[in-house]
Amino acid sequence: xxxxxxxxxxxxxxxxxxxxxxxxxxxxxxxxxxxxxxxxxxxxxxxxxxxxxxxxxxxxxxxxxxxxxxxxxxxxxxxxxxxxxxxxxxxxxxxxxxxxxxxxxxxxxxxxxxxxxxxxxxxxxxxxxxxxxxxxxxxxxxxxxxxxxxxxxxxxxxxxxxxxxxxxxxxxxxxxxxxxxxxxxxxxxxxxxxxxxxxxxxxxxxxxxxxxxxxxxxxxxxxxxxxxxxxxxxxxxxxxxxxxxxxxxxxxxxxxxxxxxxxxxxxxxxxxxxxxxxxxxxxxxxxxxxxxxxxxxxxxxxxxxxxxxxxxxxxxxxxxxxxxxxxxxxxxxxxxxxxxxxxxxxxxxxxxxxxxxxxxxxxxxxxxxxxxxxxxxxxxxxxxxxxxxxxxxxxxxxxxxxxxxxxxxxxxxxxxxxxxxxx
RNA sequence: GGAGAGAUGGCAGAGCGGUCGAAUGCGGCGGUCUCGAAAACCGUUGUCCCGGGCAACCGGGACCGGGGGUUCGAAUCCCCCUCUCUCCGCCA
Numbered sequence: 001x002x003x004x005x006x007x008x009x010x011x012x013x014x015x016x017x018x019x020x021x022x023x024x025x026x027x028x029x030x031x032x033x034x035x036x037x038x039x040x041x042x043x044x045x046x047x048x049x050x051x052x053x054x055x056x057x058x059x060x061x062x063x064x065x066x067x068x069x070x071x072x073x074x075x076x077x078x079x080x081x082x083x084x085x086x087x088x089x090x091x092x093x094x095x096x097x098x099x100x101x102x103x104x105x106x107x108x109x110x111x112x113x114x115x116x117x118x119x120x121x122x123x124x125x126x127x128x129x130x131x132x133x134x135x136x137x138x139x140x141x142x143x144x145x146x147x148x149x150x151x152x153x154x155x156x157x158x159x160x161x162x163x164x165x166x167x168x169x170x171x172x173x174x175x176x177x178x179x180x181x182x183x184x185x186x187x188x189x190x191x192x193x194x195x196x197x198x199x200x201x202x203x204x205x206x207x208x209x210x211x212x213x214x215x216x217x218x219x220x221x222x223x224x225x226x227x228x229x230x231x232x233x234x235x236x237x238x239x240x241x242x243x244x245x246x247x248x249x250x251x252x253x254x255x256x257x258x259x260x261x262x263x264x265x266x267x268x269x270x271x272x273x274x275x276x277x278x279x280x281x282x283x284x285x286x287x288x289x290x291x292x293x294x295x296x297x298x299x300x301x302x303x304x305x306x307x308x309x310x311x312x313x314x315x316x317x318x319x320x321x322x323x324x325x326x327x328x329x330x331x332x333x334x335x336x337x338x339x340x341x342x343x344x345x346x347x348x349x350x351x352x353x354x355x356x357x358x359x360x361x362x363x364x365x366x367x368x369x370x371x372x373x374x375x376x377x378x379x380x381x382x383x384x385x386x387x388x389x390x391x392x393x394x395x396x397x398x399x400x401x402x403x404x405x406x407x408x409x410x411x412x413x414x415x416x417x418x419x420x421x422x423x
Numbered sequence: 424g425g426a427g428a429g430a431u432g433g434c435a436g437a438g439c440g441g442u443c444g445a446a447u448g449c450g451g452c453g454g455u456c457u458c459g460a461a462a463a464c465c466g467u468u469g470u471c472c473c474g475g476g477c478a479a480c481c482g483g484g485a486c487c488g489g490g491g492g493u494u495c496g497a498a499u500c501c502c503c504c505u506c507u508c509u510c511c512g513c514c515a
Contacts, residue, residue, distance in 0.1 A: 040472090040473065043474095043484080044473055044483090044484095046473090046484080047472085047484040047485090048473095048483075050483085050484055050485085051483055053495080054483095054484090054496085056495070056496090057441075058441075058496080060441080060495050060496070061441035061495090061496070062441085062442090065441085073495095075495070076495045076496095077495085079495040079496080080495065082495095083495075246470080367470095375452095377470080
């Protein structure tokens with residue numbers, strides 16, 4: 001969430017920058033500024049009343065000690081009256097705060113200055129690209145057919161046992177999946193990330209902290225009896241490690257990595273382009289998270305971008321990096337780079353990573369702060385990125401490396417798979 | 424699942440219902456001493472909100488796991504919840 005102090009002091013900036021996301025927030029911003037003023041007035045009144053009550057209470061204590069019972073009783077009555085006023089004021093204040101909060105939560109993050117205006121993915125900006133597009137032999141197959149032909153993945157068994165979007169990986173398919181996870185984790189460790197293996201279920205506070213709640217609960221699987229949610233990404237448990245934490249400045253940037261299964265209901269997005277591994281309800285992902293000093297967070301973002309690029313490069317997959325335009329940027333992000341990998345048989349660019357700087361948007365909710373060199377406590381910046389999401393990488397690997405001899409495994413993975421091709 | 428104990432500042436650990444935001448120790452920071460360091464000694468040391476000030480800071484409010492309640496007044500009393508520990512049972 002945006003900081004109220006920022007909205008209060010820079011309402012025009014908020015309006016202008018959210019226009020890059022095609023949002024007209026003039027009305028809501030004005031309302032927020034007004035309600036904030038009202039809230040502060042109420043708070044002031046309440047504090048003053050409370051101060052008076054505190055003063056009287058102390059006095060009563062002194063009077064009792066010196067045996068002046070009559071005076072004490074008079075003051076007691078006075079205090080009781082004030083207490084009633086104070087309670088009703090406190091109720092109004094709480095209501096006012098709640099309403100204000102609801103409004104603030106409706107505002108998405110402000111896009112970074114470099115974010116291009118635009119309505120949708122068509123206006124995204126391709127900022128880099130690498131690798132030659134493979135030329136496939138005659139009769140090349142899409143990955144879902146390769147998966148069947150080489151008995152690597154069974155979508156049918158997944159449907160039988162669970163439902164659509166929950167595949168079984170089998171034999172060399174399972175081994176390749178595991179190899180990719182290990183490879184990604186090892187690469188992250190080499191780059192200085194500390195590994196975590198997080199819980200796959202989180203509580204409400206955590207889901208709120210990273211922004212899944214209050215609005216996006218429809219995208220998560222919920223375990224209602226225990227009020228827990230299956231994580232849509234390891235970002236949720238890992239970032240929430242630092243909820244309500246004040247870090248010392250010398251710990252920044254924090255670099256964490258976590259592998260986890262991810263669970264997404266994908267409500268409303270089920271349609272075309274979802275064949276095979278393109279879109280799943282459960283999938284594996286290795287996620288990198290950084291917590292950075294506000295002055296250094298864009299250095300962190302570049303570092304993460306370079307890390308992800310190196311992974312795709314080592315896997316010998318052609319890729320491009322896209323800077324999301326305002327309209328395509330997520331609610332919480334200030335700047336996002338998407339990585340797309342070319343999947344040859346489908347002739348499609350598949351999104352395999354999304355690297356974002358959230359600046360203080362998450363940390364404001366999380367109360368994730370650090371003590372700066374001057375001793376001041378301030379909000380840290382949070383960043384995360386997929387490094388990488390497995391299914392589409394698997395799809396591109398299978399499709400791009402197929403030949404009549406079978407499927408070739410990229411060299412970097414061979415130590416992990418124990419085989420260099422799937423014949 | 425059953426029985427009991429507990430949750431206090433960065434950590435450890437006190438705290439008769441009334442000058443308690445909280446003793447004390449450790450740690451941290453600043454200083455004295457020293458060529459320097461250690462030791463010793465002195466001082467300082469939480470977060471959030473509101474108001475004032477360019478700022479250092481000053482004044483007020485809130486916070487002793489979370490939420491309610493009793494009371495003029497709650498860290499202290501009562502209720503609910505969460506978590507931790509010990510014992511028993513069950514279990515990968």
